[in-house]
Amino acid sequence: MFKLTRKQLIFVVSSFLLFILFIVSISILRKPVTSSLKQPLSLIAFLRREIGGLIFYHYNLLENEALKKEVNFLKHKINSLNEYYLENDRLKENLSFKKKSPLKLISARVIARSADNWSLSLTIDKGSYNGIRRGMSVITYLGLAGRVVETTSSTSKIILLSDPNLGVSGIVQRSRQEGLVSGTLGSNLIIKYLPEEADIKIGDTIVSSGLDEAYPKGILIGRVVEIGREFSGLSRYALIRPAVNFSSIEEILVVVP
């Protein structure tokens, strides 16, 4: 049935061998062929893209504008969500501090800051209608922030601890050494009128003493970063890095006595 002549057999076998050789050589040839065709193929792809770009120019332009709008919208959304996330964090901390604290507190938001370089104050969105009175102390969950100096029915003005017009009686937590803490208009606070033999070291924690009755006892003020001698030589002073970052306060707690 499958009787082949010698010639035919040679032809079939050699065709089969050629086929195998062809299959095997494909993988060997692939690299040089591809690399030699790379340039012309790239050129063709480039031309196709450019021609496609020209043909679909208007469509692409509109799509690009729509995508840009979408990107801007998403960026805006991410930013506002980030702001909500940070606000949520701060409010949670305030709330947990308010719950844990034995003090009666009124929370308020900062709506304005001082207009000049020579006073450091805040205006908050709550006033006498909410129970805030002049002289009440103001804290954040990080520590002492200042004192209420003016109230209207719906707003209050707060003088910050970093303002040199405000003085708070503070003590060194470790040695109970007392001094007067006030602002310098700079980034640090100063504790003055420390006697020559005062037991105070760099790194000591300063808290409110509660002696002047305007501020609750034991509220964190800051840490000592530098100790020096007064110009008169009669007493010493220490610079304090405040616990509260006064330039970035957004919510505060007013202590109701």
Place this chain on the structure above:
Amino acid sequence: MRPSLVFILTAIFAILQITVMDYFKFFGAKPDLILTAALIGGLFLNLKFALGLGVSAGIFKDVFSLNALGLNAVLLPIWIFLIKKLIRRVAIEDNLSRTLLVFSVSLLNNIISGLVLIYSGPSVPPLIFLRIVILSSIYTASVFYLTVRFIAK
């Protein structure tokens, strides 16, 4: 320059001053946008409008400061009045000369405000005093220069 433009600029600067300028503090000093706006009024408006602007800006600044006295409500119209007197005698036409004038006024304004604070009781370390006086004046003059260039466009 149209008075309405200067009044709008003053309102915007006043709002910015009491809301966001604390975030732009440089070594504890921030630019005085309200003074900048008032001095723009002094340079480009007629005396009547400029004085009105100066008094309103000064009152606004005093409301949001802790001064017991209305220091700014007095100082700003005085600066405007003096600038008006000066530009009547000396031609100050280019932006750089105006900026130098604003720097000088800002320096004087800061020195007076600082000294009033010190003489009212609290002590301010001399280096901090100088830092605020100088940096704030430079900052204010720079803002003035940029604002006038922007408006001129």
